[in-house]
Amino acid sequence: MATVVCRNIVKNYRIGADIVRALKDVNVSFEQGEFSAIVGPSGSGKSTLLNIIGCLDKPDQGEVKINNIIIKDQTKKALADIRRDHIGFVFQTFNLIPVLTAFENVNFVLSLKNSGSAAENRGITMKMLEEVGLKGLEHRKPLELSGGQQQRVAIARALVKEPALVLADEPTANLDSRTGESIMELMMKLNLNKRTTFIFSTHDKMVMEYARRTIDLHDGMITNDQRKKP
Amino acid sequence: MTQNYIIKMAFRNISRNRRRTLLSIVAIGMAVFFTCFMKSYITGLWSNVKGNTFIFETGHIKVLNRDYLKEEKLMPLDLNIDGYGKDYTEVIGLIKNVKGVKQIFPRTRFGAIINRENGMKNVMGFAFAPALEKPVNSLEAKIVEGRMFREYSPGQHEMVMGRAMAAELGVKTGDKITLMTKTAEEGLGHMTFRITGLSSYGVAVIDKSFFFISLSTAARFLKMENSVMELVIFLDDDTKSRAVTAEINRILNSRPGNPYQAYSWEEQGNGQYYEMFVKMSGIYNVIFVIFLVLASLVIVNTVMMVIYERMKEIGTIAAMGMRGSAIVRLFFFEAVIVSIISSFSGTVLGGIVSYIASRLGINVGKLTGGGMSIRFSEIIYPYIGWDLLLFSFVFGVVVASVCSYIPALRAARIEPVEALKGVY
Ligand SMILES: Nc1ncnc2c1ncn2[C@@H]1O[C@H](COP(=O)(O)OP(=O)(O)O)[C@@H](O)[C@H]1O
Numbered sequence: 055m056a057t058v059v060c061r062n063i064v065k066n067y068r069i070g071a072d073i074v075r076a077l078k079d080v081n082v083s084f085e086q087g088e089f090s091a092i093v094g095p096s097g098s099g100k101s102t103l104l105n106i107i108g109c110l111d112k113p114d115q116g117e118v119k120i121n122n123i124i125i126k127d128q129t130k131k132a133l134a135d136i137r138r139d140h141i142g143f144v145f146q147t148f149n150l151i152p153v154l155t156a157f158e159n160v161n162f163v164l165s166l167k168n169s170g171s172a173a174e175n176r177g178i179t180m181k182m183l184e185e186v187g188l189k190g191l192e193h194r195k196p197l198e199l200s201g202g203q204q205q206r207v208a209i210a211r212a213l214v215k216e217p218a219l220v221l222a223d224e225p226t227a228n229l230d231s232r233t234g235e236s237i238m239e240l241m242m243k244l245n246l247n248k249r250t251t252f253i254f255s256t257h258d259k260m261v262m263e264y265a266r267r268t269i270d271l272h273d274g275m276i277t278n279d280q281r282k283k284p
Numbered sequence: 285m286t287q288n289y290i291i292k293m294a295f296r297n298i299s300r301n302r303r304r305t306l307l308s309i310v311a312i313g314m315a316v317f318f319t320c321f322m323k324s325y326i327t328g329l330w331s332n333v334k335g336n337t338f339i340f341e342t343g344h345i346k347v348l349n350r351d352y353l354k355e356e357k358l359m360p361l362d363l364n365i366d367g368y369g370k371d372y373t374e375v376i377g378l379i380k381n382v383k384g385v386k387q388i389f390p391r392t393r394f395g396a397i398i399n400r401e402n403g404m405k406n407v408m409g410f411a412f413a414p415a416l417e418k419p420v421n422s423l424e425a426k427i428v429e430g431r432m433f434r435e436y437s438p439g440q441h442e443m444v445m446g447r448a449m450a451a452e453l454g455v456k457t458g459d460k461i462t463l464m465t466k467t468a469e470e471g472l473g474h475m476t477f478r479i480t481g482l483s484s485y486g487v488a489v490i491d492k493s494f495f496f497i498s499l500s501t502a503a504r505f506l507k508m509e510n511s512v513m514e515l516v517i518f519l520d521d522d523t524k525s526r527a528v529t530a531e532i533n534r535i536l537n538s539r540p541g542n543p544y545q546a547y548s549w550e551e552q553g554n555g556q557y558y559e560m561f562v563k564m565s566g567i568y569n570v571i572f573v574i575f576l577v578l579a580s581l582v583i584v585n586t587v588m589m590v591i592y593e594r595m596k597e598i599g600t601i602a603a604m605g606m607r608g609s610a611i612v613r614l615f616f617f618e619a620v621i622v623s624i625i626s627s628f629s630g631t632v633l634g635g636i637v638s639y640i641a642s643r644l645g646i647n648v649g650k651l652t653g654g655g656m657s658i659r660f661s662e663i664i665y666p667y668i669g670w671d672l673l674l675f676s677f678v679f680g681v682v683v684a685s686v687c688s689y690i691p692a693l694r695a696a697r698i699e700p701v702e703a704l705k706g707v708y
């Protein structure tokens with residue numbers, strides 16, 4: 055079963071009198087457990103596509119399905135609930151809540167779901183932080199962590215709720231290459247352990263190497279879609 | 285559980301940008317402080333003017349000879365209250381048991397003239413029963429020099445005079461002074477008084493032009509035995525004056541040929557006193573609205589500023605799946621905490637200043653110039669009370685909360701994609 059189905063996605067931006075055609079009829083699906091990279095130069099439409107898949111933005115035309123839920127004509131509230139229940143995000147700039155500790159940043163996401171007892175959620179959070187290699191740092195605030203550590207917290211935050219899908223928009227772009235590699239290794243490990251679907255965007259050769267599927271995006275169109283042989 | 289995080293984040297966000305938080309606290313706190321102090325001052329002023337007006341002019345209700353008002357300017361002493369054949373106490377007897385009536389004071393106020401080398405001076409005689417009026421209006425307590433006057437007996441005509449008037453006339457305690465007046469019999473009367481004491485009420489009009497004598501002395505001077513000009517009534521509750529007035533008039537008019545009528549303080553002087561009080565509360569409302577607008581602007585601006593600053597965070601928590609309503613709560617809660625702290629500080633400060641001012645008093649003698657017809661006392665004692673403090677605090681919290689709710693609502697309307705870009 056496909057986790058994500060995108061059919062005939064069109065997205066235009068209007069800047070004054072000009073229309074920027076950010077996505078032109080994009081068709082793509084992602085199977086459960088896939089580890090895919092959307093690759094393309096800056097301005098090719100990667101973020102736009104990920105935002106639409108992530109229910110943060112709406113396409114002008116076409117249809118998106120996540121876990122068989124049709125993301126169309128959903129209310130704002132319903133979209134928030136879909137994101138909460140099915141989608142984890144990892145951002146280029148980490149985007150941790152600065153007033154919360156590493157532990158709280160991760161635990162907060164569980165509290166939004168209102169499932170599980172507080173004690174259970176604490177246990178899940180600690181286990182998740184351990185999995186991303188942050189044991190002992192859980193009481194630090196984001197500013198007391200390095201970039202790589204912050205991105206690990208962000209990955210823990212995205213995965214702690216066991217979403218169907220994790221979206222990572224250029225997750226290593228703000229990290230040095232060695233830290234970037236360790237982040238990619240972490241994501242790959244989690245993908246294998248949990249069979250969570252990962253979609254990340256990048257224009258970095260090194261990062262592409264990790265992907266088992268590479269989708270080339272050029273001027274809002276998919277020009278190539280290739281799976282690595284196992 | 286989300287609520288726990290909302291509270292936690294709200295509290296921590298407050299200490300995030302300390303300078304700005306302090307700025308909002310100072311701004312809202314100042315508005316609350318001024319609101320509190322202004323209300324304290326105006327309430328004090330208001331009750332002072334009201335009190336003076338009640339004591340010297342209107343009472344809560346006044347009973348007069350109905351025809352007196354037609355010629356009020358001439359102060360016709362023949363249009364007085366002399367009962368129904370015997371004396372004025374008959375009228376007091378009729379109405380003293382009306383529900384709500386606390387005290388009835390017989391009084392005669394009259395005009396008199398003092399002859400001086402450089403012309404005549406018009407003064408105001410105030411004849412009353414000091415022992416009876418003591419709980420409401422104690423002249424004895426206002427005597428700053430000498431002693432009280434005594435009742436009339438042949439050869440003993442005593443008066444207490446306003447200190448400012450004595451200074452103007454160049455007389456002192458123990459001196460004798462001759463006054464002229466038009467009597468109730470339309471003739472010209474004169475009497476020589478000994479000044480036994482000087483009084484100071486701290487009300488310019490009173491201290492400059494009033495002298496005080498006993499009713500028995502006035503009866504002789506004005507040739508009006510058995511009668512007084514007015515019965516001044518004080519009630520348990522001055523807001524009930526209209527209803528009690530109606531009841532008194534019903535009783536009075538049940539006497540055939542009754543010439544007397546009661547007037548509530550609201551209707552006396554063609555409603556000018558009432559109008560004055562309404563105007564005074566109006567002045568306060570204007571000041572109040574100015575502070576309200578100022579405080580609101582600060583609050584709306586601060587909350588907007590906070591929202592713009594945290595745009596990326598709004599986008600992030602929205603991406604995490606936090607609903608708009610929870611995002612509103614997050615900002616609203618933060619603003620409410622700040623407004624509680626601010627209002628509390630403002631109220632405490634306002635309370636302290638108002639308390640001190642209510643003890644020491646504020647001398648407004650120079651401000652009013654002394655020539656006002658409104659009966660300001662020279663020293664105003666601002667009002668202080670728990671109701672005032674509670675009002676200021678609740679006012680601050682409510683206004684600040686309402687003002688922060690509106691921009692907080694905006695935070696929820698922002699599209700997550702836009703918010704994540706950090707610009708909006
Ligand atoms: N909010 C927007 N308003 C106008 N144009 C936009 C907006 N977002 C993206 N674009 C345009 O859409 C195109 C695709 O952008 P984007 O998806 O951000 O590309 P990428 O992530 O691959 O760099 C670019 O030309 C960009 O300028």
Ligand SMILES: [Mg+2]
Binds near residue numbers: 100101102223
């Ligand atoms: Mg991008």
